[in-house]
Amino acid sequence: MDKAGKLSRPNFVRARFLGLVLLTLVDGIAATGQGALKLRDAIETALGKSPDAAIARAGNREADAGAVLSRTALLPQLSFIEDISRGNDPVYVFGSRLRQRQFTQADFAIDALNHPDPLGDFSTRLSGSWVAFDSFKTQREIRRADSLKQSAQLSGKAVDQQIVFRVVTAYQSVLFAQREVDVAEHEQETAAALLTSVDDHVKAGLAVESDRMSAQVNGAARKQELIAAQGDLELAWAQLREAMGVADLQASDLKPIEPHTFPQLPLEQEIETASKSRPDISALALARSAQASAVGAARSEFGPRISTYGNWEEDRGSLGASGGSNWVAGVQISIDILPLGKRAQVARETAAQQRIEAQFAASQLHVRLEVNQAHIHRQTAALSLETAQVAVDQATESLRIVRNRYGAGLATITDLLRAEDAERQSQSNYWHAVYGNTMAYAELLYATGTLTPDAAEELQ
Template sequence: MRLARWGFWLVFLLVARVYAAEPLTLEKAQKIALAKNPYLKAAEAQVEAAAAGITRARSAFFPRVDIRELYQRSDSPVYVFSSKLAQQNFQAKDFELDRLNYPSPLTNLKTEISITQPLFNRGQEITGYRKAKINHEMALFWRKAVKQRILYETESAYLSLLLAQERIDVMKSAVETARANLKTVSARLAQGMALRSDYLQAKVFLASLEKELLDAKAKAKIARSRLNVILGVPLTKEWIPQKVSLSFVKVPDLAFWTQKALSQRPDLLAEKAKLKLAQEEVRGAKLNFGPAVNLKGVYEYNSEGIGGAQGDAFTLWAQVDFNIFRGFGDKARLAEARARELAQQAQLKAYEREVYHQVEKAYLNLLTAHKQVKVTEAAVAEAKEGLKIVEKRYREGLTIIVELLDAQTALKKARLQHLDALYRYRLALTELKFRAGTLSGGDQ
């Protein structure tokens, strides 16, 4: 009774697990990854930060308004003299020497409103604004690069899961064939038409295939776990992945893909933006030798307190500062900026060469994968035909068990290689789009 109860719950849990599995298409997987992947969220936060940086840099062009409140009380002769003037309460008797040298303590409440309008501060405003826009441009490029990498990794993991499950189907078919052949050998042994060693070899062969089937199931679980990591969902989440198109696609030549990569691959465009940033640093270092020009206005209100003396005044002035000598620091800054510009130019050239190499490699891998699909497809057909012939010959007693097992192994191997070739072709096509910077979600 207890065993029956445990059996019932085991069946119930297995059925519940099957129904808990959710259908998953490649497009849906990519949407989940884009919505939950932490790397993309970080890239989006960088874009927001860069956009805020533009606003901050733009603020340098606007007037600066400050209000200051000041409370003072002192019997310092200079302070009392100037405060009475500011309060517009200075009288003739205040010129007496004793009142000048030994004044009574005086309270002054001062409210000051100042407005500063920057006009040109050695190019800091304009270069800061330009660099902020370039940083925002770089952040957009990197976000696009991260998005494309997530799409690529999602499709790679999705295809790996599909391939792992198809390998399970191939191994199940191989196990079923091996069991059928074991029955044939057993029947021939009972009829005295086969050796016991043939039967034992068939059993060992079946056991090895069952072991490979277990290994294929374990790899499918690993592939599912890897996909869940990229999707940002629990690692034990079960999916029923839907098949994708594995048909051949006519692609343009290598020149087309390299031109696309050099003109629109986002990480390469970000590297080009880095060069623009370095050039802006050189421009800023040159402008640093120029003057600083600002306008400022101040309004102040001084009072002795509520009901006391009070007065107000305003001041306007223009200020120009000339950079005469700063210990050769400005010259060193310009030399440093120029050196960094040259370094970035060299890095950009190296990056372009690497991009070209990656595109060429992906293109050649695609061509190779296409040929491998054709070759392995023919190999499967030949292996099927070969197994049929060997099975017939074995039933008729015209061949030995080893040849039968070899034929089964050849068919299993051919099917697995064909599956690998099909998925390798699909992934090679996706990688080519990724390396060229043209990958987008939704391709089934």
């Protein structure tokens, strides 16, 4: 404080302007350390450890197995059977002796036919079958499985983009909360300097005791704001841990949030990009194609089915004895002449197809709305950032003038605190606008289906 009793300019003007600059530089230096978490690293960790990503990968493997399984219907079925049996059932004994080639004239005796002695049979059997034609049902099932496989892959990409968006949101929240803490710490320091200056004024008889009390209340309020900002920062870190799927992630100083200028494109171009790039829409289109194949497969059940089969068998009276062998082969043609259940199956698959068609149409409309909203948010956020910057400049200049007037005894402590509040609010609004501008662009990338890890680096 000078001899005229004016407030010290370094305590107020330089402390406010240069202090924030120094905090930014210190944060930037700290962020270059090895312990600083980069956005790309956070995204890669989330894609590797997030439970949602694991679920998507399991879905891809399930669809891959389904595609392989559908092709097994084209292959012949072959089975090997070793059957050991013993009994005195007349039909069983008669047939087994014939198959063993051990039948004699004595076996035609009436008593031997009606009351045969127990007989053992060791049977070795090879059986095979192959569907030669099933009215193209198998081919349609294969097309369905392939479409579902591709749909699952695209659904996995949609999940990846959801994960990226969650990580970007949480990461940017940490940056914003970190900046809020920096501002709150600086405001608390400024409030302490103001209290010291007011004390000097009171001792010099240039201010009254109520001014000191007002400055003390202001200091307490700034301390409460700092506590709240620190709590918000801890919560933001907890949300980032959840988004990354890492429970033991340690908090660290990240590169401070900074304003960015992002490109702006026409709305129709962004909608066209979304129609081509959105993986969830492409996945739904493939699911629609798969369901069309399912309807075709159900209708194939009405057509004829041609199967071939073959059987070779060797029967022996004991394990090491010689016996007889036989074989049989044939072709079977079958047609269901009362396909009531198959009609119901076609009706169910058709209804499912209509449902997917409606879902696809609704999703296209919803995506158009999402892109429209994101486009508007992007424009609004950019304008809000410009307005917030102007408000900061105006509030800072107003505070400088009021401080000079208070130092000269031309303004009250109430005027000074009101100017302090306005300047503090403008700072908070500015950093919130910076955060909102970045998130609006991330929302637009997500809505257009282009939010990849590489694209997310633009937000760093």
